[in-house]
Amino acid sequence: MSIPQHLKFLESHEWIATGHDPAAVGISDHAQSEMGEIVFVELPEIGREVEAGEAFAVVESVKAASDIYAPVAGQIVEANEALGNEPGLINEDPYEKGWLVKIKPAAEPAWDQLLSPEDYEKGLG
Amino acid sequence: MATDLKETPLHAEHDAQGARMVPFAGWRMPVQYEGILPEHRAVRASCGVFDISHMGQLFVEGPKAATWLERQLTNAVDALAPGQAHYTLLLHPNGGVIDDLILYRLAGERFLLLVNAAKLEEDTACLRDRLDAGVHLDNRSADYAGLAVQGPRAADVAAQLWPEHSALPDRNHVRILATPQGEAFLCRTGYTGEDGFELFVPNAMATDLWKTILAADVTPCGLGARDTLRLEMGYPLNGADLSPEHSPLEAGLGFFVSLAKPVDFVGKGALIVQREAGLPSRLTGLIMPDKGPPLRHGYAIMKGDEKLAELTSGCLSPSLGHGIGMAYLPSGHTKPGLDLEVDIRGRRFPVTTVKKPFYHPKKS
Numbered sequence: 001m002s003i004p005q006h007l008k009f010l011e012s013h014e015w016i017a018t019g020h021d022p023a024a025v026g027i028s029d030h031a032q033s034e035m036g037e038i039v040f041v042e043l044p045e046i047g048r049e050v051e052a053g054e055a056f057a058v059v060e061s062v063k064a065a066s067d068i069y070a071p072v073a074g075q076i077v078e079a080n081e082a083l084g085n086e087p088g089l090i091n092e093d094p095y096e097k098g099w100l101v102k103i104k105p106a107a108e109p110a111w112d113q114l115l116s117p118e119d120y121e122k123g124l125g
Numbered sequence: 126m127a128t129d130l131k132e133t134p135l136h137a138e139h140d141a142q143g144a145r146m147v148p149f150a151g152w153r154m155p156v157q158y159e160g161i162l163p164e165h166r167a168v169r170a171s172c173g174v175f176d177i178s179h180m181g182q183l184f185v186e187g188p189k190a191a192t193w194l195e196r197q198l199t200n201a202v203d204a205l206a207p208g209q210a211h212y213t214l215l216l217h218p219n220g221g222v223i224d225d226l227i228l229y230r231l232a233g234e235r236f237l238l239l240v241n242a243a244k245l246e247e248d249t250a251c252l253r254d255r256l257d258a259g260v261h262l263d264n265r266s267a268d269y270a271g272l273a274v275q276g277p278r279a280a281d282v283a284a285q286l287w288p289e290h291s292a293l294p295d296r297n298h299v300r301i302l303a304t305p306q307g308e309a310f311l312c313r314t315g316y317t318g319e320d321g322f323e324l325f326v327p328n329a330m331a332t333d334l335w336k337t338i339l340a341a342d343v344t345p346c347g348l349g350a351r352d353t354l355r356l357e358m359g360y361p362l363n364g365a366d367l368s369p370e371h372s373p374l375e376a377g378l379g380f381f382v383s384l385a386k387p388v389d390f391v392g393k394g395a396l397i398v399q400r401e402a403g404l405p406s407r408l409t410g411l412i413m414p415d416k417g418p419p420l421r422h423g424y425a426i427m428k429g430d431e432k433l434a435e436l437t438s439g440c441l442s443p444s445l446g447h448g449i450g451m452a453y454l455p456s457g458h459t460k461p462g463l464d465l466e467v468d469i470r471g472r473r474f475p476v477t478t479v480k481k482p483f484y485h486p487k488k489s
Contacts, residue, residue, distance in 0.1 A: 034145070036145070036156075036157055036161055036349070037161060037162050039419060039441050040417070040418045040419060040441070042418060042470070058418070058470065060418055060419055062161040062162065062349060062353065062440065062441060062443070063156065063157075063161065063349050065419075065421065
């Protein structure tokens with residue numbers, strides 16, 4: 001799956017969409033593939049303030065529970081309710097329908113601190 | 126991935142099929158191919174094959190083999206005729222579990238012990254320590270590959286693949302096969318609750334056999350599905366549900382512990398004391414009927430503010446669609462139908478004690 005170019009990544013496999021405020025956040029195609037069938041997603045409360053690097057959600061596959069980290073500081077303004085009934089959307093469409101939350105950044109994010117799609121993919125080896 | 130992991134003779138097949146490989150008990154093993162859920166369903170509805178080459182094969186023989194094993198293992202060895210097998214346990218003197226295993230009586234004084242990969246070294250060392258004259262113990266784990274073919278279609282698959290052989294051995298029986306590469310063992314045993322058979326063959330035979338079985342439209346399955354399948358049956362996993370801290374009586378395995386046999390097996394005295402004093406806990410089935418996170422090993426089972434135990438195993442049951450798990454609940458809290466709670470990351474969800482197994486395979 002080719003990675004949309006407007007996304008920026010953490011080494012821990014989260015993506016955030018640039019060019020939007022609030023910005024959608026999710027996990028990479030590589031991450032969903034490694035986790036396997038996702039069966040439950042624990043999303044944060046709307047309004048919660050998160051720091052960059054803070055664990056704010058949990059994505060659970062049959063095999064394991066994985067913490068999801070915030071790529072930027074800000075406020076959670078929306079959560080993807082569709083994942084409640086269809087957590088498998090993350091497997092099917094990790095960059096569109098499988099988004100987790102939308103974050104309103106506290107300040108203009110330091111985008112150059114995050115990984116470009118190319119650098120993220122290089123890091124996967 | 127660490128390079129000191131052992132690889133089974135089938136590792137190239139797993140890699141070629143795109144299996145996701147993980148470290149398990151010192152081995153590099155497939156956790157899934159297509160996915161845990163489709164593999165689980167294939168075994169319940171049709172047929173799947175697992176690479177179980179990581180498991181250990183210990184051969185015990187000699188003029189005193191049977192009487193010696195009678196003193197090492199909990200089940201009654203003399204109840205086995207040649208060609209029969211049963212589940213049994215190796216204990217510490219205090220009654221705690223070292224390992225659970227399948228004992229196959231190959232001949233009057235010749236036995237095969239199929240043991241957990243993670244416990245092979247400890248089992249071997251323990252049995253060597255206890256060895257007597259007239260008993261020979263041979264660890265041949267490195268020479269044997271293992272394939273478990275499981276599912277309601279397993280007997281049909283065997284008949285289709287090997288029409289020249291008569292039917293599979295009966296349930297809990299083993300047949301020795303002479304092959305150009307050496308002895309192989311065809312066993313009507315398994316760890317999924319479904320009908321099926323396990324084949325232990327010289328390493329050189331493994332790849333051809335694997336390919337032959339897959340060609341019969343059998344689904345390759347990984348350790349992930351193996352775990353959800355066994356947990357739906359309430360079968361314990363050593364290292365999770367069994368440990369030196371609990372006796373097999375607490376684990377609900379009394380059926381496989383012959384306190385009546387005249388021989389004093391290691392741990393028997395402690396088990397009799399425990400039975401007379403009353404079991405402190407029982408490995409109890411729990412279900413989480415409501416939608417919620419999957420149950421997992423380590424989650425606390427709560428009664429109000431009191432933590433009763435931690436889950437030893439847990440998963441979202443693919444067959445049932447809800448959470449299932451097991452925990453050593455203290456006596457008085459083990460009857461079916463008791464409403465408790467599980468603590469998952471600080472949130473409480475209702476769970477109910479149930480009788481195991483969680484799932485009843487369809488009769489074929």
